Amino acid sequence: MLKIKDLRASVEGKQILNGLNLEVKPGEVHAIMGPNGAGKSTLANVLSGNDKYDIIGGSVDFGGNDLLDLSPENRSREGLFLSFQYPVEIPGVSMVNFLKTAVNEHRKYRNLPPLKAGDFLKMMREKKELVHIDSTLTNRSVNEGFSGGEKKKNEIFQMAMLQPKLSILDETDSGLDIDALRIVANGVNALKSKDNATIVVTHYQRLLDYIVPDYVHILYKGRIVKTAGKELALELEEKGYDWIKEEMGE
Amino acid sequence: MSDKNALNNATLALQALYLEKKGAIIDNAPDFLNEKRDAALDSFLVQGVPSKKVENYKYTNLVEVFDRQWDVVASKDDANIDVEEVFQCDVPDLDTFTILMVNGWYYPKNDLTALPEGVTVCSLQEAFAHHKDLVEEVYCRYTDHTKDPVLSLNGMFAQDGLFVHVAKNVILERPLQIINLMNGDSDRMCSQRNVVLLEQGSQAKIAVCDHTLSNQAFVFNNMTEVLVKENASLDVYNVQNQNNQTINLSGLNIEQQSNSNVLTHAVVLHGGVIRNNLTINLNGENANASMYGISVADQEQHVDNFTTIYHSKPHCVSNQVYKNVMSGNSEGVFTGCIHVLPYAEKTAAFQQNNSLLLTETAQMNTKPQLIIDNDDVKCSHGATVGQIDEEALFYLRSRGIGEHEARLMMIFAFAHDVLSNLRIEPLRDRIDQLLERRLRGEDSPCDSCAIECNS
Ligand SMILES: Nc1ncnc2c1ncn2[C@@H]1O[C@H](COP(=O)(O)OP(=O)(O)O)[C@@H](O)[C@H]1O
Numbered sequence: 001m002l003k004i005k006d007l008r009a010s011v012e013g014k015q016i017l018n019g020l021n022l023e024v025k026p027g028e029v030h031a032i033m034g035p036n037g038a039g040k041s042t043l044a045n046v047l048s049g050n051d052k053y054d055i056i057g058g059s060v061d062f063g064g065n066d067l068l069d070l071s072p073e074n075r076s077r078e079g080l081f082l083s084f085q086y087p088v089e090i091p092g093v094s095m096v097n098f099l100k101t102a103v104n105e106h107r108k109y110r111n112l113p114p115l116k117a118g119d120f121l122k123m124m125r126e127k128k129e130l131v132h133i134d135s136t137l138t139n140r141s142v143n144e145g146f147s148g149g150e151k152k153k154n155e156i157f158q159m160a161m162l163q164p165k166l167s168i169l170d171e172t173d174s175g176l177d178i179d180a181l182r183i184v185a186n187g188v189n190a191l192k193s194k195d196n197a198t199i200v201v202t203h204y205q206r207l208l209d210y211i212v213p214d215y216v217h218i219l220y221k222g223r224i225v226k227t228a229g230k231e232l233a234l235e236l237e238e239k240g241y242d243w244i245k246e247e248m249g250e
Numbered sequence: 251m252s253d254k255n256a257l258n259n260a261t262l263a264l265q266a267l268y269l270e271k272k273g274a275i276i277d278n279a280p281d282f283l284n285e286k287r288d289a290a291l292d293s294f295l296v297q298g299v300p301s302k303k304v305e306n307y308k309y310t311n312l313v314e315v316f317d318r319q320w321d322v323v324a325s326k327d328d329a330n331i332d333v334e335e336v337f338q339c340d341v342p343d344l345d346t347f348t349i350l351m352v353n354g355w356y357y358p359k360n361d362l363t364a365l366p367e368g369v370t371v372c373s374l375q376e377a378f379a380h381h382k383d384l385v386e387e388v389y390c391r392y393t394d395h396t397k398d399p400v401l402s403l404n405g406m407f408a409q410d411g412l413f414v415h416v417a418k419n420v421i422l423e424r425p426l427q428i429i430n431l432m433n434g435d436s437d438r439m440c441s442q443r444n445v446v447l448l449e450q451g452s453q454a455k456i457a458v459c460d461h462t463l464s465n466q467a468f469v470f471n472n473m474t475e476v477l478v479k480e481n482a483s484l485d486v487y488n489v490q491n492q493n494n495q496t497i498n499l500s501g502l503n504i505e506q507q508s509n510s511n512v513l514t515h516a517v518v519l520h521g522g523v524i525r526n527n528l529t530i531n532l533n534g535e536n537a538n539a540s541m542y543g544i545s546v547a548d549q550e551q552h553v554d555n556f557t558t559i560y561h562s563k564p565h566c567v568s569n570q571v572y573k574n575v576m577s578g579n580s581e582g583v584f585t586g587c588i589h590v591l592p593y594a595e596k597t598a599a600f601q602q603n604n605s606l607l608l609t610e611t612a613q614m615n616t617k618p619q620l621i622i623d624n625d626d627v628k629c630s631h632g633a634t635v636g637q638i639d640e641e642a643l644f645y646l647r648s649r650g651i652g653e654h655e656a657r658l659m660m661i662f663a664f665a666h667d668v669l670s671n672l673r674i675e676p677l678r679d680r681i682d683q684l685l686e687r688r689l690r691g692e693d694s695p696c697d698s699c700a701i702e703c704n705s
């Protein structure tokens with residue numbers, strides 16, 4: 001589904017990703033962990049097409065498409081979803097209008113007619129329940145005045161609405177209390193199938209108690225330096241990242 | 251002031267036009283207007299057509315506008331078109347009293363028999379004949395032809411206009427919709443003078459739509475004087491949607507007495523050169539004025555909103571929010587003067603101008619001007635000029651929304667919140683639609699104003 005080969009990217013002239021390799025197959029859950037500044041969010045942004053980041057080299061294949069050649073909107077329509085670490089507030093753009101436009105743009109891409117108003121509202125109701133999002137939030141502008149936790153729930157809500165093939169959750173757990181964490185994780189698990197895959201970017205092992213990964217990768221200085229099963233997350237929790245630094249000969 | 255320089259050509263051309271047409275102008279206008287014409291000419295000649303050296307017209311070059319031969323028709327026949335033939339109204343939700351004005355003249359076939367008791371709407375000419383006392387209470391009482399050359403021109407050339415009177419404690423539920431139409435087979439200058447008087451405790455809402463029915467160049471010099479008495483409430487919603495050869499010089503001069511409430515909206519969609527002079531004098535305690543503007547301009551359009559708010563009495567509140575969406579080579583100007591007079595303690599005056607520049611060649615000039623002669627006031631002003639938030643744009647695109655659509659969503663979000671204060675819901679929805687179509691480039695100035703027109 002996703003094949004990243006030797007990916008190198010920079011932001012504002014500073015190289016952040018230094019030859020990153022990763023392969024994700026349908027049905028898998030991958031966790032990417034790593035210290036602050038390792039390049040986790042950079043990877044997520046590069047994959048979703050944020051043009052603030054410059055690709056220096058490497059390739060990314062997504063379901064047979066050259067991902068790096070697609071516009072951000074077409075990456076989304078092809079089934080890629082990024083849950084942002086810091087979702088932006090967009091005053092004046094209503095949640096309903098935003099979601100309706102997004103859902104219908106996805107449908108148009110697949111040559112489907114726009115959803116009828118009633119069907120759209122029904123879909124919204126169902127997905128809202130999944131993440132226990134407060135009903136009034138969808139009457140507001142996108143993320144405007146949402147608390148940190150509400151913003152993260154809203155990301156998973158959008159994920160549920162768009163039903164992506166590959167979701168990248170960039171620190172969706174940070175800033176969530178344990179209840180919210182559980183709700184978000186349940187939402188993600190409910191959307192899981194043998195055809196889609198998830199990349200969970202996180203600092204902490206605790207999210208991985210709820211979203212159980214098949215693989216855990218350690219991203220360090222722009223490269224994946226270690227890959228193992230879920231036990232690696234526990235090891236990291238115990239030993240911290242200094243251990244990696246030592247192992248890297250620093 | 252032109253005292254140091256010889257009169258510029260534009261000034262001389264207008265003087266010549268006036269002298270040439272004076273006979274016809276006077277023959278077709280009431281004495282009351284005629285009495286002030288020569289004085290208006292004198293004050294016009296003292297001021298001249300303002301060059302860019304004149305501070306108040308620094309950003310709007312009227313010399314360019316008037317440095318050519320304009321014509322005036324000066325005869326009521328100018329309004330004698332069969333408007334129904336060229337202009338059809340189909341107003342689904344908007345239940346209004348519709349009043350047409352053609353080239354500055356009151357359209358003779360306006361049917362206002364359904365107006366409720368206590369509400370008078372007629373031509374200014376008729377008002378001078380039948381309601382002279384009422385007109386005199388307002389006309390030129392708070393407006394001084396010597397203060398602004400565009401006003402002087404109105405004093406020289408205007409022959410008719412609209413008169414609105416709402417009697418004490420009368421609440422006009424249905425809005426008045428005034429449709430100012432420009433029409434003709436040659437370029438021309440049209441002047442219009444309106445008087446609005448709201449007696450104590452009365453209420454009215456007026457929507458004003460400026461249109462061109464033909465593709466000629468027009469100068470539309472439209473001056474409205476308003477007196478809003480104690481406890482009265484007035485809304486004025488102006489949608490400007492004229493062809494891009496047209497020059498729209500609109501003056502709205504409002505005097506507010508105590509506890510009165512005024513809400514204005516200036517919605518600019520199309521037009522070549524637009525200059526809106528809005529002056530409000532809060533001349534009674536606890537008066538409240540809210541002024542909003544949204545201008546969308548592209549190509550070579552020029553839009554200048556010039557506001558002057560006098561806080562003359564204590565405990566008054568004024569709030570201004572003007573927004574601009576500028577693209578192409580368009581130029582926008584916002585000048586907001588807030589003048590707090592010495593005895594106006596506990597004044598609250600706010601002003602804000604936010605602009606989006608969508609192209610590198612679009613321009614915006616913002617000039618707040620605060621003159622505060624009292625210590626006990628709350629005043630604030632702010633201006634932003636920016637581009638679309640790229641981070642937000644990426645967020646929308648990352649959800650599958652195409653770049654063009656995502657941009658439009660952001661622009662529309664920026665523009666439309668100004669309308670949320672519009673107090674006639676169907677009109678707000680209609681203007682919202684017009685705005686969206688304008689931003690999508692799906693409209694043309696031949697489209698209607700706040701009503702559906704199939705011209
Ligand atoms: N938009 C940006 N502008 C400038 N520097 C950036 C930007 N995004 C990331 N960086 C830099 O790239 C490095 C990696 O950041 P990031 O990918 O956010 O790390 P992580 O998510 O792993 O904590 C950091 O040094 C950060 O300062």
Ligand SMILES: [Mg+2]
Nearest residue numbers: 040041085171
């Ligand atoms: Mg990060």
